[in-house]
Amino acid sequence: MQVSEGVGTSQRPGKAKGLEWWSTLIGLVSIVIGMALSSWLSGPPQVREGMAAAGTFSVDRAMTHVREIAQQPHPTGTKANARVRDYLVAQLRAMGFDVRVQRELSLGPSQFAWVENVVGVLPGANEETGKAQAVLLMTHYDSTPWGPGAADDGAGVASVLEAARIAAALDKGVRRHDLIVLLTDGEELGLMGARAFFSQDPLAPHVGTVLNFDARGSRGPALMFQPGPGSASLLHTLADTAPVANSYQQEIFKRMPNDTDFSIALEHGLPGLNFAFIDGYFDYHSPSDTAANLAPDSLQHMGDQAVAAMRAALSAPAGVRGVDKEQSYMNVTSRAFFEYPAWLESAALALATALFGFALWRSRSTAPPIGVVATARATLGLLVTICTAITIVISLSSALHQDYWPGVMLRAVSARQTEWFIAWCLIAIGITMSLLGATRKGLRWPWALLVVALASLPMLLAGSLFLPGLVSGALCWVLLRKPLSKAALVRGAYLWLLVLAWALVVFFPGAANVLVWPLLAFAISRAIGKSLGTTSPGLSETLLLALASLFSAIVLAGLAQSLDLGLGARLPAIGVVPMLLLFALSIQAWLDSRSTTIGSALAVLGGIVGVVLVLSSPFDVRHPQPNSVFVLHDGIQHADCLATIDALDDAWKREAMGSSVHALQQNNYAPEVWRATRCAPLSAKDGAVAPASQIGVHVLGVESQGDIRRLHMTLHAHGGSDALALYLPKGVDVRGVEIAGKTIKGLSNGGFEQWPRSIRGFALPDADVDMALDIGPGPLPDALLAVGLDYGLPAGLTLPPRPVVLMPQSHPYSDSTITVTRIPLEASLAGPAP
Template structure:
């Protein structure tokens, strides 16, 4: 490995770092179209009008503002020439949403339709139009709704405003309480089995539009994205691992079990604004809206004119990865397996060459590889520990949805600390083994990890196998080429590692400081370690330990800068949570919170956990305090019938909230044998009870069948605390906003005789 001596090796390394930074920059959205552009292209400025209209205020399900937004969107779809209707129904949590619990609710899905001229299936453009009660939902999911409407406008304004396939716009309802609208849509059964779903959502207020999840088999879908989408920010590692993701659910979880093909698009930058009162039009990134919308319009045209029967019949999976300038490389999975074999063979041949030449020994190479692999979890551990330490210093971060408002210094600290681990390992390996063993040890570690991943989950191995294989070939070529060509050849073959490092690292950090240790840090060690091959004989011989030490000091400086810069104020409020709970029978009230007391909630709660019965009803509450009991009307359960026959007790109830609550829960100690809620049979009866959202004024009917004998039931209704009329409640200061589960609750027992 006689490459990269002196300044030439350093310059090659710097060039590769430029590629890394340039790739990360290119992936981010830049610029947006204005009014002067052609009418048949996506225009973020026009789309933004929809955002400003629907995101004036929070519009959670069951509220008057929700109804205003619904009516506005129905009118806009009809202006676009779509046959539009509101489909009312009862939806429930999909089985993949939460195990052992049940949420159910009244929804009003908006469905617009344009008929195709020779349909082979249906393209569904999907976004949810409800928001959380804590924020106006400009990004989540106003931008998704706006992207769809503007895409339809641009398409219908083109010279050929007719598609081969049917086009359906589904603006789903009740996504925030638990994907209720999409589940109701699927449960009704009135959908095209040859359907392709393009779903839109957001977990932040900026960043690139990412295809982060896709149904499998994904071969035809991935190829369509590669062929037509201008910003195909996706890779098969992310989609393969996210396929089983349950902590960040979207309407995807409703459509997938129905056998529909789904492309799940979202963006996650500036995540502090997620479910925030400042998720308003002012905090929408128009460049992100432009990127998302251009993708939506392109997918409308691509799938709208494609033979969808062949798409839905395709049973192949693919490996794929994005490159700069809108390129998505799609290959059969066997290609990744073959590349893994080539990588292992190339690395083996290189090891044989260096051993034969006497540059190093097998023992040193393998020990170096073992330590290189150990550096991967070490980088994850220390970067995770960094964020935990920051949260100890700044406890308010524990309550943030994902990241702080100004995360840039912390993000840079995460990257620099990961690099410090890599450089620290490199200094250690060069000292303990030798320069050749250090470089070849990292290459061997990449080969071992890539081959193992390819054997288990080949579609997810492309991020390691593709750059690892080319790096191994590049190193192998240095043994058979003239001296003057060795470094240029090696540098060219390391460019894929730089491209992958740039493409994956920044999006991994943007995904969240708690997930960056698992998404970004390992790749910085592995792919960054490959780039160090250019420095094998250009690394300083003396005082090289100062480089990782300097990186650690820079990490500390960046972290300190983050603590100084990111402060709570009116435009960057802390998240808080508070519950007013009233026992209507004993007339006892308590303030509760599932968060540690902050500067404001200390006026209501202390660090003491609640006592019974509050502790049972709110098991996540860790703070509580006494509250004045107010005369709030308790929810009622009118007993329409109560009969016992053949050892079974059948109870028919009408549940109502006399104070106009938006949600009502019915809880039990012993699980009933069967359950029907608001006319819908529940096939899997939950263990403890159910939550019903968007409760109508007339209430809902519930039918239970249980074993004969006592049937203790408890009833609770919930309203958004700020709208509940609780006299003891005071508006929080401007530097504080409430989480979406901030409520007032009144509970009582159902008077059923034994």
């Protein structure tokens, strides 16, 4: 019978449609208001104007440090970084800290670097426990070669310096523990400074608590996104600083390849907190990461939390190290922060499940029955609909990444990331509403064909076959071609969401709160509504649904914005997912006979926004377009030229390179670069352009150690070298590498076909460095491929000024000098074989 599919109703059509329309309008308005409130209330607190009191964080004082630090790019090993180092040493000494510079050769996976950490110590009152449970304020002071580093990590350094000033002004009796300020070097190279401190510095064993500060943008609230073990009491101290923290962030971050210096502290099991702001991704690792572009309110927010957490850690009776019970925490905007035992989420979800069950039981006497088949189709159909909307966003965004602004798409998107986020949400939500609205009369084949086309055709035109789009579109038609009632779709939505919530509680408990509490809100509204005994929502149930929608929109829209800021520039669909969950949760509030029309309008509007964004340039003086040139000295191909790997051309580059441009026959400098290298021979007037450093290797001899032969040599970067990659020839069984008597952890396998394995070094001194290769059975290496990189273009090179609407590209080869040399090791062939 048709009634088993849940299409019946017991009210007069006109009255039912009128109530349905008002219910939909109120539901949609409440969702929009919730989304707006989430955005408005999630920003950092306002800046306190003027110089703050001595015991509070001052943005003005902090910005003075930022301007001093971020005068120019200052990567590890450069004179600019040495200037910043000396400034930091002077500042800490003026505050009364015992300061030294830890100069170490630091080792990481397949790389090494000479780093200079700034370490300052302020003694605490307790001579014994104070030293054993020292509080560590940590941030890095080096920058990338192309960015001044105002936000990353001048903001972190300024926050730490201000916190250190406040700590020094405290009565010594308040400081029960030593305070260590660690300003690491080489973080941008792979956490090299933090590795050196925790593995080699005598103070490392005395650290009891770590507070780390970083940035991945230039504005937005400072997130506390990663606590260490046993840090619940420390997290509690942030309650008065408008913290933005949610336990889902920890679940996400620990599964991502990203790392900060705090990762090294976690390897040692230390408690602590990790802070960063992530809005303004365009400025991350960019020449636009300047003091002028750093948001003062973000600095204020980071500094307030730094001071609060530091005060709590310094005054703790015996540090904060300990074993905490499982805790969950979350924001409902930055104005409301909640902490509670993790088991409470399981209890809340159990209550929500029971309330939904009660509502289902009550509906048996007030609504036509819905068959098991209809429920199953509705559950699977709604899941497939959401997956289809996501695949359409993936398909469209992937095609755009390939066809528009090639090579600079990441900057193009991040320049207008909010606008793109709105466009993708409108498209995904509109498609979801349209499909589910059409399902009430049965999904017709034109809808299915349109969905399949949107989910697969853009990527097909870009040269890729996107099977998920084809499959999801086809499944939509199979599951939804027969009519389903609103009641069946609502039941299917809540059933699917309950299953998802229980899966999160079991497998990803830290991330469950973003779904559990909205589900409980809707469960309460459903239970109360069904208790009223009506078949369609009256005013009371409509208002309850609106309140649940409002609360859920605040929670899930905040999650969506956070995910989009963190990952959306590379993966636009990630921010869309929470918004689709929101509309699945609130399906009873918006699904009616007009949903298809409203959804279609939203999707078209999103498409129009996307087209406008594509056809208008995202670049201007505030957001310059990246481009790159570099000087290449390739000794293998005897090429000395001004080169570029950019996919886009511009007038400045054409003028700089001239007309004698040709494609380099072979790429010997960067195995990860797949685009052709275009070269313009250096002219006679550029004859003085020469590599800043020359790499030499001298073989000392071969020592047999059983089946292993140790090839001893010295490595010398004449003039010093900012970065060096050494590639080993194919067929050589390299078992290990030592630099200056220290063993490197493994070799990188991402090399060239004939030079497959490599090690990398940074900030090499102008001196002999001992190096040894442990070679297994088989041939000894007859040569090394050395690729040296020096930051900046040679002083003798004359180029036209770069327009203000252009900036250097953020990749290692932009605006640098690269030298490629094949270094023969014939002397090694005379060594004994095993």
